[in-house]
Amino acid sequence: MRHESIHLLFTSSGRRVALLQKFKETYQRCFIEGKVITADHSPTAPTAFFADQHYIVPKVTDPMYVEELLRICRQESITMLIPLIDSELTLLAGHRSRFEDIGVKLFLSSSELNEISCDKNKTYRFFSEHAVPTPKVYGREELDSGEYAFPLLIKPLDGSSSKGVTKINNERELRFFMDYIPNAMVQEFVSGDEYTVDVMVDFRGRVKTVVPRLRVETRAGEVSKGITKMDRAIIEAVERVVRVLPGPAGCLTLQCFKQDNGEITFIEINPRFGGGIPLSIEAGADFPLWTLQLARGEQFADTDFSWGDEITMLRYDDAVYRRA
Numbered sequence: 637m638r639h640e641s642i643h644l645l646f647t648s649s650g651r652r653v654a655l656l657q658k659f660k661e662t663y664q665r666c667f668i669e670g671k672v673i674t675a676d677h678s679p680t681a682p683t684a685f686f687a688d689q690h691y692i693v694p695k696v697t698d699p700m701y702v703e704e705l706l707r708i709c710r711q712e713s714i715t716m717l718i719p720l721i722d723s724e725l726t727l728l729a730g731h732r733s734r735f736e737d738i739g740v741k742l743f744l745s746s747s748e749l750n751e752i753s754c755d756k757n758k759t760y761r762f763f764s765e766h767a768v769p770t771p772k773v774y775g776r777e778e779l780d781s782g783e784y785a786f787p788l789l790i791k792p793l794d795g796s797s798s799k800g801v802t803k804i805n806n807e808r809e810l811r812f813f814m815d816y817i818p819n820a821m822v823q824e825f826v827s828g829d830e831y832t833v834d835v836m837v838d839f840r841g842r843v844k845t846v847v848p849r850l851r852v853e854t855r856a857g858e859v860s861k862g863i864t865k866m867d868r869a870i871i872e873a874v875e876r877v878v879r880v881l882p883g884p885a886g887c888l889t890l891q892c893f894k895q896d897n898g899e900i901t902f903i904e905i906n907p908r909f910g911g912g913i914p915l916s917i918e919a920g921a922d923f924p925l926w927t928l929q930l931a932r933g934e935q936f937a938d939t940d941f942s943w944g945d946e947i948t949m950l951r952y953d954d955a956v957y958r959r960a
Contacts, residue, residue, distance in 0.1 A: 642670035642931050645714045647705060647728075648696065648721040649674035649683035654914040655720075656686050662924035673712055675705065685956050696724045702731050709740045716931040718743040718886075720909060725750040741931060745907040746883025753905040756793050756821050766880045769901045771824040779814075779822060786810075787825040792817055826903070828895035831867075832859060833874050834916040835888040836926050838936040843878055844926055845940050846871045847916040858911035859949075864919045866945035873900040881905070886930070887913065887923060915949035 646656065659672050674687040677695045684690035689712065693704045709717065717740055719728050729747040752758045763770035774784050788804040790813045802817070803825060804810045814820050830851045836844040848870045853861035874890055889910035892902045917923050920943035
């Protein structure tokens with residue numbers, strides 16, 4: 637890699653301390669100059685105490701959010717901006733040209749892909765149109781006529797972090813949660829082993845690696861115990877999905893179930909770093925280095941599946957202390 641400095645800005649960084657640490661380790665290990673800078677609307681975001689510089693910014697919904705990010709990018713000579721939560725992906729993708737005009741790359745897929753991923757009905761239609769196995773979603777007419785069988789799953793159309801996701805076992809629960817959950821979506825309940833799959837893609841859509849992670853235990857929608865699995869069936873199924881995605885770039889996380897009959901059933905696309913990405917990095921999938929290479933304008937010439945199989949992550953809480 638060449639030697640000019642690379643400054644990364646992670647937005648809505650929140651609690652992503654482990655991810656930042658992996659990036660800072662990569663800077664040191666590979667003798668790369670640059671800074672890891674974070675931005676969040678909370679003054680108590682834990683990542684503020686691990687970044688080289690931290691900025692407090694308006695909430696994503698604030699009209700000045702993008703303007704403030706542009707100001708930070710100019711002030712810090714940012715090379716690449718890396719968004720970390722779903723609610724800002726479509727917004728930032730729509731302003732891509734404004735960042736590119738000041739020399740900032742966005743670690744972000746196309747507007748079309750972000751719109752598909754952020755609306756679960758659009759995700760369902762996309763999977764269905766491209767013959768990707770996915771749980772059936774029931775429309776209003778089917779629900780009114782009783783054309784379904786329990787158990788079902790209900791969740792918000794635009795939800796994230798598993799908020800509002802509820803298993804439905806009978807008619808009474810169905811009617812209650814359809815009224816209780818805003819923008820409710822009702823779908824077929826699928827069982828089996830649940831996986832989150834980390835994928836690295838360059839700006840031409842070429843895949844560098846695919847890392848399936850078995851979700852052993854989750855907390856608040858984020859994996860707290862996981863194991864890497866070199867499952868060729870899942871890897872090949874994910875590669876097929878990525879090939880039909882419109883404008884994938886950077887890190888993608890896809891969620892799927894491997895059912896007892898071996899079928900791989902996809903439920904979500906999240907075109908960003910997932911909360912469990914430190915496990916894939918620890919297993920040897922060098923997402924931080926590949927990100928820095930993309931920031932330099934490099935492209936992926938080959939794939940890398942040298943990461944370790946059966947690597948386990950067991951998360952626990954830690955604390956940051958600060959004296960006034």
